[in-house]
Amino acid sequence: MIGVVIPACNEEQSIKSCLLALQHAIDAVADHIQVRVVVVLDSCTDQTLAHVQALNIDYLCCELRCVGQVRDLGVRYLLEQGATWIACTDADSTVSPNWLVSQLNHQPADLICGVVSISDWQDLSQQTQDLYQVHYQDRMGHGHIHGANLSFSREAYLKAGGFLGLSCHEDVDLVQRMLAQDFKVLWSNQVRVTTSSRLDGRVDEGFAHFLKNLDTKQQLLPKASNS
Template sequence: MKIGIVIPAHNEEQYLSACLQAVQKAIEQIKHHQVEVLVVLDQCNDQSLNIVKNNHIRWLTCSYQCVGQARDLGIRHLIAQGATWIACTDADSCVDLDWLYAQIQHQPTDVICGVVQLDDFSHLSLNAQQNYLIHYKDRMNHQHIHGANLSFSAQVYLQVGGFEAICCHEDVELVQKFIQHGYQITWTNQVRVSTSSRLDARAPEGLSYFLSRLENAEL
């Protein structure tokens, strides 16, 4: 199994270095597997490119301003390079040390939906924190879908047509296609990622949007 890791980024200089370092540490835990990391820089005008270069990671550039298109670009590039398993995360997230090892342990499967944990609760009100814990089910068979922690077989990705060219919920749409085609999905809390709890969203209606609604008592 050749693993391809795709990380879309749009002006993520604050988080990107930590993201790439966490990915590298996860790769070191599976030394006998071939792994390729690719950052897709989507219209970045900050220091993201320099951070990628300093971490000796391959990259592609695009001007989509669309996370669905950015993910798809990177995934198809790595599949063309021979990747048979694709692991997705986000530039504002840090994968756990055993992130890749746990994915391997869950084989055989077609798709793995992991969980995310917030990196910091301190700036959220107590009410928002409590509401988040009520809404989020950190357990096996959880049914949560996160582009920051989603992995799948390259073959099934191509068969369902890949990520849609949409700026939010591209992860949900992809998993719905996997479900419609009857592929095996593993819903696990053993594949874990820590993600930013910022409230200034990069993608509309993503996790930041969800947290903002909790903070404003809209949920």
């Protein structure tokens, strides 16, 4: 069984799109493998829960305010249900229709790090977009780590100690511990997720923080002279 974990904190604007896209990915593997999804609602004060309930998706509610603990809560809940492979994404992201198919095609693996694409650049300048494209490597063997597109085996997760109670970079920390223990880590651009370019991220030093830093860095660059 595959388990899918989605942390959410006040994501009423995006959670429906996230879950509908995920359903397409589930439909693509439904003939030969069971998939269970859990949304872990952390300190939500908006209508995120109502949207999750309307789509009849399993959920947990907590007041942790710590993404590492939230992801771990969801992972361990699904492991108790019998999941042998866990796939993580985020509530402001949409997985590709072949997201789960690609993960299965990459087996055997202990952990798969996928790539993310930006859905809408309206919050960022063209110069910042260009700077991001220079930095980002959309290829096999890329080396990027995203909590919004990370999947792993039950055995590797438990042996590595799982997500720790970190408020940011919990994904990087987990991957580094798996690498240190010589687990088979695959860096794939075939496992794809589209995410938002919002700058008001739910995590202080997450992907939104990275984009904001890029934008600030671009604004501080000297302007080209026309003379």
